[in-house]
Amino acid sequence: MIHDDRITRREALAQVALLLGTAISTPTLAAALDAGAGDAWRSPLGWVPRTLSPDQLELVAVMADHIIPATDTPGARGAGVHRFVDALLTDHYPADDRQRFLAGLGDVDARARSRQSKRFSECTPVEQVAMLKEMDEAAYSPGGDLSERPPETWFFRRLKEVTLVGYYTSDIGASRELRVNPMGLFRGDIPFPPSGGREWS
Numbered sequence: 001m002i003h004d005d006r007i008t009r010r011e012a013l014a015q016v017a018l019l020l021g022t023a024i025s026t027p028t029l030a031a032a033l034d035a036g037a038g039d040a041w042r043s044p045l046g047w048v049p050r051t052l053s054p055d056q057l058e059l060v061a062v063m064a065d066h067i068i069p070a071t072d073t074p075g076a077r078g079a080g081v082h083r084f085v086d087a088l089l090t091d092h093y094p095a096d097d098r099q100r101f102l103a104g105l106g107d108v109d110a111r112a113r114s115r116q117s118k119r120f121s122e123c124t125p126v127e128q129v130a131m132l133k134e135m136d137e138a139a140y141s142p143g144g145d146l147s148e149r150p151p152e153t154w155f156f157r158r159l160k161e162v163t164l165v166g167y168y169t170s171d172i173g174a175s176r177e178l179r180v181n182p183m184g185l186f187r188g189d190i191p192f193p194p195s196g197g198r199e200w201s
Helices: 009-020 026-033 037-042 054-067 081-091 095-116 125-140 152-168 171-177
Strands: none
Touching (some): 054 081, 054 095, 081 095, 095 125
16 A cells, blocks of 8 residues: 655644644634635745735744754754744734744844844854743743733744644755654444355455
C-alpha cells in the first residue's frame, strides 16, 4: 500500500492543538483551512504585507524564528510564518483582535526599548530569548485565571499559536517536520461480509 508522505492541513492542525494543549482559536483555524486566495502568503515572490508594517513584519519573523528555530530544516522565517500572520490578521481576524495583536507587538518593542534602549529586532539573540522566556513563563505558568494575567499574556499565547499553525501547515512543516501515520487513515467502521470467510486478527 502506498501512502502519501504529506499530511492534510486538518491532520497538521490536530497535531498543533496537541502541542499547544488547547483548542486553536477560530480566526487562526479559519486562516489555516483557507485553501483559496489567502494562500498567496505561501510564495514570497511579489508578496507585500497588507496589515503589518515592515518593522512589524520583521518583529514577527524574529520572534517566530525563536519559537521554531532553523535546525536541519528551515525555521519559522524560512517557512514564511510572518507572511502567514499578515494574511491571518488581514483576512481572518476581527478588528478588535487585530488591534490587540498589533498592540502586543508594540508592547514587545516598548519592553525592549526600556531594557536595552533599542527595538526587539535590534537586540542580540541572547537578549531576545531572555525576553521571550519571561513572556512564555507569564503566559503559561500553571494555575490562576487567564483573565487575571497581564495583557501581554493573550498576545504571547496567540503569537505562539499562529507560529505553530503557520509553520506546521506550510510545505516545510507538513512534509519535513510532522510524521505521517504509516498505517494510513484510521477507519473505525468497516463493513464485514456476513457470509463467513476468514476471521480478522
